[in-house]
Amino acid sequence: MVSTPQTGAETSPAAGTGVSAAQAARPERGGEPLLAVEGLGKHFPVTAGLLRRQVAAVKAVDGVSFAVHKGETLGLVGESGCGKTTTGRMIMRLLDPSFGRITFEGTDITGLSQRQMRPLRRDLQMIFQDPYSSLNPRQTVGAIVGAPFRLQKIQTEQGVKKAVQDLLELVGLNPEHYNRYPHEFSGGQRQRIGIARTLALKPKLIIADEPVSALDVSIQAQVINLLEDLQDELDLTYVVIAHDLSVVRHISDRVAVMYLGKIVEIADRNDLYAEPMHPYTNALLSAVPIPDPDKRKGRERIRLSGDVPSPLDPPPACRFHTRCWKAQEICKQVEPPLVELRPGHHTACHFPENAPEGATELVAKAAAERDEAAATGEPVTLGEAKGGVRKV
Ligand SMILES: Nc1ncnc2c1ncn2[C@@H]1O[C@H](COP(=O)(O)OP(=O)(O)OP(=O)(O)O)[C@@H](O)[C@H]1O
Ligand code: SF4
Numbered sequence: 001m002v003s004t005p006q007t008g009a010e011t012s013p014a015a016g017t018g019v020s021a022a023q024a025a026r027p028e029r030g031g032e033p034l035l036a037v038e039g040l041g042k043h044f045p046v047t048a049g050l051l052r053r054q055v056a057a058v059k060a061v062d063g064v065s066f067a068v069h070k071g072e073t074l075g076l077v078g079e080s081g082c083g084k085t086t087t088g089r090m091i092m093r094l095l096d097p098s099f100g101r102i103t104f105e106g107t108d109i110t111g112l113s114q115r116q117m118r119p120l121r122r123d124l125q126m127i128f129q130d131p132y133s134s135l136n137p138r139q140t141v142g143a144i145v146g147a148p149f150r151l152q153k154i155q156t157e158q159g160v161k162k163a164v165q166d167l168l169e170l171v172g173l174n175p176e177h178y179n180r181y182p183h184e185f186s187g188g189q190r191q192r193i194g195i196a197r198t199l200a201l202k203p204k205l206i207i208a209d210e211p212v213s214a215l216d217v218s219i220q221a222q223v224i225n226l227l228e229d230l231q232d233e234l235d236l237t238y239v240v241i242a243h244d245l246s247v248v249r250h251i252s253d254r255v256a257v258m259y260l261g262k263i264v265e266i267a268d269r270n271d272l273y274a275e276p277m278h279p280y281t282n283a284l285l286s287a288v289p290i291p292d293p294d295k296r297k298g299r300e301r302i303r304l305s306g307d308v309p310s311p312l313d314p315p316p317a318c319r320f321h322t323r324c325w326k327a328q329e330i331c332k333q334v335e336p337p338l339v340e341l342r343p344g345h346h347t348a349c350h351f352p353e354n355a356p357e358g359a360t361e362l363v364a365k366a367a368a369e370r371d372e373a374a375a376t377g378e379p380v381t382l383g384e385a386k387g388g389v390r391k392v
């Protein structure tokens, strides 16, 4: 029997102070989200033979829904291969979704051609995981950070050089280093160069894909803090991707946990860390290091057995059932829908933890309604993006 882990402790590297002044100052979210993703999926075809016939599909992302409001940070967390980068690349429209919908500022951008996307590229930017390979080693910092201006044919008041130097200063680099090459900088500084390039066109939404995982732990907190400061200064909205819940804790307003192509839990940051409902979230949280020995006492590490199953042939119904210590027969038969069990706290589990009374019945009812709607061909509600119960 595995005990529920203690989850209230501060964690490294983004060891924080709970809610920062900046986060506390952010307004309550409401109205139309900046980004809404509804039932989004990507199945990569696997082909074989001379005719390259499709013989299978990698179900990398399999119907995820969430919304992000202006000024908000959503953390997207899960183990390697669960579909985080694929989700980010679809939102950026670097990958075509297989199904689902992406809405940005109220406009459906799912089907836009690359040409139609060009003006939107200014508003949507991505920070990449690896600050080494994402910067061209043959270009100076000036050329790298100035590239977006040239690509978008944007003139700046005092010239591109001045604009780039201002950006370097903004991310804490010396503007005098304009003519230096990436190899002359440390890992943390290179990630700052990448961030400066991302900010060049004043984007509205930044997808930061594992922005600190390639950096030393001592540098990670600095880069996270920089992202947070920039958010307040420039009114940015973030989706921050990480495989570790400790990295996104400090920066996120809400956190979505992904497992094998699906979102299994999404909630306000404090709610998720204090009272996680999905067993997988609990397992991820139990792996988060706690520096304080008093808080560490009594916490049991949940060691998940086995590897993440292949997205080529994911387990039926609840995809986590092959590794879940609470799994029962229904978990192998009926897919648990993502249900709002506490205000703003959605979980996809038949036997959620820390859940209010009657949660299991509520999940069963939502699953029955979903199946009935599917049988009658009624349109289904893809809820989180709209703030309700998600019936898939
Ligand atoms: N172009 C592709 N063709 C086929 N399969 C792919 C392709 N891109 C990704 N995949 C597969 O899709 C799944 C999800 O990949 P993705 O890179 O989105 O995961 P991730 O959550 O970002 O993982 P990581 O934490 O390792 O970066 C993986 O099984 C991956 O092998
Ligand atoms: S639905 Fe069942 S198998 Fe899936 S997480 Fe919940 S208890 Fe575990």
Ligand SMILES: [Mg+2]
Pocket (backbone or CB within 6 Å): 084, 085, 086, 209
């Ligand atoms: Mg990835």
